[in-house]
Amino acid sequence: MHDKHISSAFDRDLEALQALIMKMGGLVEASIQQAVRAFLDRDLDLAEQVRTTDRRIDALEHEVNEEAATVIAKRNPMATDLRTVLAVMKIANNLERCGDYTKNLAKRTTALAHMQPVAEAAPAIRRMSRDIEAMLKDALDAFAQRDAELAGQVIERDEDVDQMYNAVFRELLTHMMEDPRNITAGMHLHFIAKNMERMGDHVTSIAEQVVYLVTGEMPEERRPKSDDTSFVEGNEVV
Amino acid sequence: MHDKHISSAFDRDLEALQALIMKMGGLVEASIQQAVRAFLDRDLDLAEQVRTTDRRIDALEHEVNEEAATVIAKRNPMATDLRTVLAVMKIANNLERCGDYTKNLAKRTTALAHMQPVAEAAPAIRRMSRDIEAMLKDALDAFAQRDAELAGQVIERDEDVDQMYNAVFRELLTHMMEDPRNITAGMHLHFIAKNMERMGDHVTSIAEQVVYLVTGEMPEERRPKSDDTSFVEGNEVV
Numbered sequence A, B: 001m002h003d004k005h006i007s008s009a010f011d012r013d014l015e016a017l018q019a020l021i022m023k024m025g026g027l028v029e030a031s032i033q034q035a036v037r038a039f040l041d042r043d044l045d046l047a048e049q050v051r052t053t054d055r056r057i058d059a060l061e062h063e064v065n066e067e068a069a070t071v072i073a074k075r076n077p078m079a080t081d082l083r084t085v086l087a088v089m090k091i092a093n094n095l096e097r098c099g100d101y102t103k104n105l106a107k108r109t110t111a112l113a114h115m116q117p118v119a120e121a122a123p124a125i126r127r128m129s130r131d132i133e134a135m136l137k138d139a140l141d142a143f144a145q146r147d148a149e150l151a152g153q154v155i156e157r158d159e160d161v162d163q164m165y166n167a168v169f170r171e172l173l174t175h176m177m178e179d180p181r182n183i184t185a186g187m188h189l190h191f192i193a194k195n196m197e198r199m200g201d202h203v204t205s206i207a208e209q210v211v212y213l214v215t216g217e218m219p220e221e222r223r224p225k226s227d228d229t230s231f232v233e234g235n236e237v238v
Helices: A008-039 A045-074 A081-114 A121-145 A148-178 A180-215 B007-041 B044-075 B078-114 B119-147 B148-178 B182-217
Strands: none
Touching: A008 A045, A008 A081, A045 A081, A045 B078, A081 A180, A081 B044, A081 B078, A081 B119, A121 A148, A121 A180, A121 B119, A148 A180, A148 B182, A180 B078, A180 B148, A180 B182, B007 B119, B044 B119, B078 B148, B078 B182, B119 B148, B119 B182
């Protein structure tokens, strides 16, 4: 039962796992683009496609988990090799969560189609999504190339996403206060922005896993904490 | 290097891992209670304690991950044993996420202390938290006793939490529309309710892991989807 750990066999297994991650990552990128385009264009058919993509992402995560368990059982990888397989599982989980958030964006797009648009929020959401797409692309490249420096840059860029979210939060509050008819739409837009910000956190987690893989250490004081909207004081929008 | 898989040694390791999970679970339960009491009583000192508890939860998750990796490397567990270790890691991750949500509740409690209370939200938040605590307790018991039936009940009860959340969402919208001075507090309360709902999802994930551990299959069609607030139509509160 115990295969000896044959380096080339393990490496082949690992390459197969990594290929699955890259495939998942590509789908998540596509899914973000679809979901944001559907949101901006109020395109309900495209929003529907996001759900289909999300099911494929879920299926791939399942496949990664099964394959990873098989690799561990068959090859009994030690130290770095084991760490790599476990990191791959975590990355798959982070990607799957990103897929969930894009699906949620698609759902809210369907709801928002019936409401008057809060136009000011759209450019901010678009900007956030572009940043997140770019971060995800770099995080996946960093993973493929074991590039801790690039991964480190991704982690730092999460700050920008957080700041954009905080700006959107304040902006939406203003619109809601100005006109109560904006409240329902404002709440949905707010969740969309929050989910973007959370996607940024998951991409950051992927980058952290890459740093851990390369250096054997988690980046110090895991990512700077994100959401400072709980520090909006009083009932004023600061 | 290759220890043979000695059943009793593996079992001892597994028990140690499970003890860590139960310890984490206990801390998360305490943390939910602290955070909700701090929120209800506007007790900022207690809110501060939640952060301390969260750091201990984070440290325990790290310990679980390290221990689990060591067990896998040392014992090369197969099939069910490996599945158990991987499930333990996932459960630790779910517990850690619950800890994050209680920390967020504590943060928002600090923010809300400066605002006029939206009294109607408090009982609903309290009810949600009680349900989640009870679900968590049962999920941990189900894990300790490998009780798939109890775990199945936990999964079903997540529906109630989701429904409570949807009710809170609608109630807060009403208050925000009635009086714009409620908007900022309403947004925070809304996030608190949403985070409770997400905690319910994580507890459900724990229960799903238990089902998977006992039966070898994930419960069919992973949990019914939670948040139907994206189906509030138009600008009316239905």
